[in-house]
Structure formats: C-alpha cells, structure tokens
Amino acid sequence: DPLGRRVEQDCDDLGNINRVQLPDGAAWEFTHDAMSRLRQSIDPSGGVWQRCYDQYGRLNETTDPSGVRAYRHHNTQAQEITIGDAHASTTVTLDVWGRQIAAILPDGSETRIRYDRAGRPVEYTDPAGGSTRIERDPAGRPVRIRRPSGASIRYDYDQCGRVAGIRNELGFRTTLTYNQDSQLIEEVWPTGEKGWSRYDPCGRITARFSPGVGRYSWVYDKTGRVIETRDPRNGLRRFRYDPAGQLTAAVAGNGGVTRYTYDLNGRAVTVTDPLGAVSHHVFDPMDRCLSTTNALGATTTWGYDPAGRLIRSVDADGHVVETAYDQAGLETATIVDGATFSHITRNAAARQVQVEDHSNPDHPVTHVLTYDPRGLLTQ
Numbered sequence: 001d002p003l004g005r006r007v008e009q010d011c012d013d014l015g016n017i018n019r020v021q022l023p024d025g026a027a028w029e030f031t032h033d034a035m036s037r038l039r040q041s042i043d044p045s046g047g048v049w050q051r052c053y054d055q056y057g058r059l060n061e062t063t064d065p066s067g068v069r070a071y072r073h074h075n076t077q078a079q080e081i082t083i084g085d086a087h088a089s090t091t092v093t094l095d096v097w098g099r100q101i102a103a104i105l106p107d108g109s110e111t112r113i114r115y116d117r118a119g120r121p122v123e124y125t126d127p128a129g130g131s132t133r134i135e136r137d138p139a140g141r142p143v144r145i146r147r148p149s150g151a152s153i154r155y156d157y158d159q160c161g162r163v164a165g166i167r168n169e170l171g172f173r174t175t176l177t178y179n180q181d182s183q184l185i186e187e188v189w190p191t192g193e194k195g196w197s198r199y200d201p202c203g204r205i206t207a208r209f210s211p212g213v214g215r216y217s218w219v220y221d222k223t224g225r226v227i228e229t230r231d232p233r234n235g236l237r238r239f240r241y242d243p244a245g246q247l248t249a250a251v252a253g254n255g256g257v258t259r260y261t262y263d264l265n266g267r268a269v270t271v272t273d274p275l276g277a278v279s280h281h282v283f284d285p286m287d288r289c290l291s292t293t294n295a296l297g298a299t300t301t302w303g304y305d306p307a308g309r310l311i312r313s314v315d316a317d318g319h320v321v322e323t324a325y326d327q328a329g330l331e332t333a334t335i336v337d338g339a340t341f342s343h344i345t346r347n348a349a350a351r352q353v354q355v356e357d358h359s360n361p362d363h364p365v366t367h368v369l370t371y372d373p374r375g376l377l378t379q
Contacts, residue, residue: 002243005264023264026285044285047306065306068329087328088348106348109373127373351375 005023021027026044041049047065061071073082081092088106109127124132130148151169158164172190193211214232235253256274277295291301298316324333334341345354355367370379
C-alpha cells in the first residue's frame, strides 16, 4: 500500500490460496481437498478451523479451534436438512424444488412457508399458529402484508417499480419521492412533515434532514473519504487520513484534536485525546485487543479461547472476570474474583430460562424467564 506495507499470498497448482502473510509477519494457512474445497484454516494464533463435506460437496460440519462443532446434514430422500450443534438442532423440510416449506425448531414447535405458482412466498405460519400473508401485484411486488393480528401494511409503486407509498395499519400514508438515479430525495410523513436527502454526482449523500432531528451534512475528498460532517449534536467535525486511508485525526467543533496511530496491520495502537493524554492498545495476531493502558498507566487485559470468545478480563485494580461456555459456545456462567457471579440455564431453543444472580452472595436471586411458542418473552 502507499505506506509500503505488503500482503503476500501463495497459491497451489490449482490456484487455491494456501497461505497469506500479513505485513507484521503473521500468516494464515489454508488446506483444500482435491475438489478445491476449503478443508482447514490455521489462523495466526495457531487455531485450527475444520470444514467437512458430504459426498455431493455440500458443507455438512464445521469445528472451531475450541472444539465447538456445528453440523448441517442433508437427507435427500426425505428432503430434509438437519442444522444443529451440541446444544440443539432444527429440521428443515424442502419441497421438490428445494424451497423451505417447514421447520421443526429445537423445542418441537413448527413454522411453515407457502408459495404461489411463481415460487414466491405468500404465507408464513409461526410456531403459535399465527399467519402472515403477503399479497403481490402481477410483477411480484408485495402490495399488502397482513399480520397474524389482522393488521395490514400496504405498499404502492411508481412506474419504475420503486416504493412510492407505505400505508400503515391505521391507514396513514408515507409518500416517497426519488430522483432520476432512483435515490430517495423526499419522504412526506402522515403528519405532513417532510424529510429530504441530497446527493453529489457520485451518488454519495451530502445532506439529510429529518423532522424533529435536524439537518446532517457530509463533505468528501477526491477518494470518497468523509472529511467534514455537521450535525445538531456534534456541530462541525473534520477528519484527516494518511496515504493508506487510515483516520489519523478527528477535529471536533471546539478545535480539539483526537489523533490515531496504527501498527503494520492497520490496528489503532495509540489514541491521543485533545488534552494530550495517550491510551495504548495491544492486539494479538487475530486483531483481538489484549490490553489497553490509559493515560494514567492503568491497564486492563483480556484473554480469549482459541475461537476468539472472551473468557477472562483483568481490570486495573486486579479484579478478574471469567466467562464460561457450553459445548455449543453459549455463555453459561460469569465468575468474578473466583466466585460465581451469575449462572445461565437454557432451554432446547438456547433461550435463557433461568439466571442465577449472585451479585449479593448473602441473598442470591433466581430470575425465571418464560417465552411463548414464537420465542417472545412473556414473563
């Protein structure tokens, strides 16, 4: 790039990329099978990601570096696909054209999809039996969506097929207007208020007004980077970049400048605030932040499992927070300074149904959560 940083990649005899070396020397390695399908990736931290395929070349299993496995098994005769992990699975039923028509969810509930003769979805049935219907015009565009409650949203279109109006459940209409390039330039709300947008010749938005919010504007340099913004909250702000396009300075409306410096891989390793205070950041080869040191010298560190899930953090005062996960990679517990802070129990659909709160060790509290068949929290 313009800063002299170099990314190198090696290919095998079939043209498959088998190694990528980043500017700091970290490298990714890839292994492909005889059909050029990706079978294994080794990340810069040494984590191994595995992919397996069935006899027809369909991806049917993945395993991350921590051993968490996910699968997708195809039953061609039954026209079913089972998608799952160590925690639960969902069975999807297909029609003869390969379209999903039903799904049995991990908790045993079922969803269904119905299509018209052109293969377009026209009805969705949720696990509670509620039906969402879609009415279409001859061009296949949705003109009415009827929800399970009976309420409807209607759409109408202009001669170019663009949405020209949306009528809500109460019958109030929002009108949309476009320019010759099909960019939205005005909307008139049911209250009569108007919002508008403006664009430059390259199609980039330069101004936007929303009723009750105010006016926003953007200015770009010759390469399309935002160099100036103005909004009701922050006022005027300006931005500077290095030759590689990395943000190096942000100038606030009061003249305060925040500066950024980067390592060879483009990660922000120092941030200097308008008062000159500097914070430092350290990253691992996978771009995960390992530590942050603020201007006072206080350091917070983070640790991750091989798949990149946060498992440990230590703040400047030495307090340790650890996170535990199950075999499916879902969070199960939080431990603070060696003592259980919270414990999570999940149902077959992986929803939290019980949370044990030990923030007050002398008076632990258990929260019980109840859901309806659609997965909406009810209690």
